[in-house]
Amino acid sequence: MPACSICSNAELAETVNGLLFEKKSTLQEIADKVGSTKSSIGRHASKCFLEWKATRVKGRKGNTADSGRLLVRWPNEPTPDLQPGDSLLVVEYQQLDVAAVVRSGNPRGLGPQHLDALHEIALAEDAQHESLKLASE
Numbered sequence: 001m002p003a004c005s006i007c008s009n010a011e012l013a014e015t016v017n018g019l020l021f022e023k024k025s026t027l028q029e030i031a032d033k034v035g036s037t038k039s040s041i042g043r044h045a046s047k048c049f050l051e052w053k054a055t056r057v058k059g060r061k062g063n064t065a066d067s068g069r070l071l072v073r074w075p076n077e078p079t080p081d082l083q084p085g086d087s088l089l090v091v092e093y094q095q096l097d098v099a100a101v102v103r104s105g106n107p108r109g110l111g112p113q114h115l116d117a118l119h120e121i122a123l124a125e126d127a128q129h130e131s132l133k134l135a136s137e
Helices: 010-022 027-034 038-046 048-060 098-104 112-136
Strands: 070-073 087-090
Touching: 010 027, 010 038, 010 048, 027 038, 038 048, 098 112
Parallel strands: 070 087
Antiparallel strands: none
């Protein structure tokens, strides 16, 4: 008979291990969901769950779906040589709509390559400030 009150019930242990693995619930929330105490869940989490998790990770090492390299292809670079089991992450940059940024008045959305648009924003701001000055005089 297992010493852990959670492990003594296989269905309960499976549920608790799943909730602990998700890392979305506190020990108290898990205890409330399964009808156990926070201290029982805590003891299980610190001993049994760690063993369960280690076994699960070790079991995945032989799985060819999880083996292989993670490769990154940056813009304007050739695709690296892929081997079976490799995963390729392709980086693409979003195209900037300069006209929309200018209309929004958000110069932080533009970089140094858009100096003309930044200059237009600055001139529009200056004109606005001047008209406010004249109106207040």
